[in-house]
Amino acid sequence: GAGVSQSPSNKVTEKGKDVELRCDPISGHTALYWYRQRLGQGLEFLIYFQGNSAPDKSGLPSDRFSAERTGESVSTLTIQRTQQEDSAVYLCASSLSRAGDTQYFGPGTRLTVL
């Protein structure tokens, strides 16, 4: 079946603008994750949604970052007042609900803040 999809694939924005990144998880996956990958670095956890539970926001780097998820489907990551240090690839993943279930990653959105 279809994998995790993300849009846009690339986003160039000016410092101070807001951006929205979208993630469509695999159908039936109740868990959804956002990670950030800065150039030359590993993935950094941002936020995790599991069904109707309160999301785990422990990885969000500042209050400029927020995310929403509609039921068990689409998620949107919003970055307000973007800064140059926000430039990175933003990866979304989804999985079934149990701890240790394989996370399937999307292709990512490459964000460049000028």
Added chain:
Amino acid sequence: AQSVTQPDIHITVSEGASLELRCNYSYGATPYLFWYVQSPGQGLQLLLKYFSGDTLVQGIKGFEAEFKRSQSSFNLRKPSVHWSDAAEYFCAVGAGGNKLVFGAGTILRVKS
């Protein structure tokens, strides 16, 4: 806090040679451990994972990894590397709940 260390930033091996990528983790309980591969322009793909049981785990593309609790290690191995294995490899540990903590990655170069 959980952490993952991949000591080698870059590794270069000759095609047909054996490969071992190192991974050390810090986690208080029995960990879930993963290896992912990221090829240029592509998303992350799971190679293999360890939950419990047999400490030698077989994955896709001829890769295997061995969990050694005494060394807090989960090294990835392949007996004979192919040019198509050139990519970046990430080790990750399941860190309470479902989120993953990733290492910084090891870039594998394969020379012919």
